[in-house]
Amino acid sequence: MKVLVPCLLAFALVWIGCKSDQVDPASPPFLILKDVSIEEGSEPFILNVEATLTEASGEAVTLQYETEAGKALAGEDFVAVAPTTVTIPAGVTAVNLPIEILGDTLRETDEDFLVRISGVSGARTAGTEFTVTLRNDDTFVPGEDEPGIGYLSPMTYPDYDLVWEDAFKGSTLNTDDWNYELGDGCPNLCGWGNNELQYYTDRPENIRLEGGKLIIEARQEFLSGSNYTSARITTQGKQSFRFGRVDIRAKLPEGQGIWPALWMLGESITTVGWPDCGEIDIMELVGHEPSTVHGTIHYDDAGDYKYFGLGTTLDDGSFQDEYHVFSITWDAERIRWYVNNEQFHEANIQSTTMGEFRSPFFLIFNVAVGGNWPGFPDATTQFPQQMVVDYVRVFEAK
CATH class of the missing domain: 2.60.120.200 (Jelly Rolls)
Structure with a gap:
């Protein structure tokens, strides 16, 4: 059974970064979001996605994040995150957004889901969402060792x-x-x-x-x-x-x-x-x-x-x-x-x-x-x- 371990999320939701000079509050920093591509793996693990400021702020920056299923499905490929508030403390440039990836052993195509950002306070935003791509790293097909598996077509073709x-x-x-x-x-x-x-x-x-x-x-x-x-x-x-x-x-x-x-x-x-x-x-x-x-x-x-x-x-x-x-x-x-x-x-x-x-x-x-x-x-x-x-x-x- 794939179980979300609360303590993993508690430890994962930590701020990272370094102190820096305060910036002009009239020109708050930008919040930078980047697409992420990782191997899906075969066991549950916590993916810490980094939300980064272009420079440290003299005030705390808060934001909310949540997940939205795409080809990757909540409950099957990852654990859904309801709107969750995180804070980047003053003088710090980044925060981790933890998401539990469930992993499996099945051969399948690459899959993806969205992470949406909202309610940003203390920073400007260059975008409100990014994509997490789960790259297939498995070879197992159900029934492979049993009679009746049959033919599998390629996932890609040159033309x-x-x-x-x-x-x-x-x-x-x-x-x-x-x-x-x-x-x-x-x-x-x-x-x-x-x-x-x-x-x-x-x-x-x-x-x-x-x-x-x-x-x-x-x-x-x-x-x-x-x-x-x-x-x-x-x-x-x-x-x-x-x-x-x-x-x-x-x-x-x-x-x-x-x-x-x-x-x-x-x-x-x-x-x-x-x-x-x-x-x-x-x-x-x-x-x-x-x-x-x-x-x-x-x-x-x-x-x-x-x-x-x-x-x-x-x-x-x-x-x-x-x-x-x-x-x-x-x-x-x-x-x-x-x-x-x-x-x-x-x-x-x-x-x-x-x-x-x-x-x-x-x-x-x-x-x-x-x-x-x-x-x-x-x-x-x-x-x-x-x-x-x-x-x-x-x-x-x-």
């Missing part, structure tokens, strides 16, 4: 910059990035346009975060006129992307009538509809073929609906056995599909009738039950079925 990711840390889905889509599609799109049987919910029975993973669970149960429940989330209106690379690490469900998908729709769907908005299926699997995934585009071609797709099959095992990374790279000319960074499909999108693929798209994750393509569950289908997503990362070309 791309990471622009957005979700590693599903914390206890609830980040609704600044994600929307829940609810119901059975009725009245406008009953069965979600594919004769699907599930009713989508935002209940923890159907969608939750556990151990740094997103779990979407399809269940056989009666709710609101449907015999099955599941979940579907989107980044529509919150996170959209045009060109670049998308990596999604996941383990997939299987069974007759089960239909997991990691896909994208054009943001223009609200104005032009489908298929004019375009659709990019990064990964689809029909549960009676648990060793095969498909990559497809759907689009409007001068008034005619068209699609172009291809599948790839594992040499042995199924996509439920371990994690795989499903990816696309996308530019103005081509979309390419990959499993574990091995390309299996490519679409040329240079045609003037395929302009929808040169506009922003948003992400969709869901597990459907039944439908025109997978067919319906039968006596062989076992419930519940889970799609487990470890992370999604979006990169743009440099």
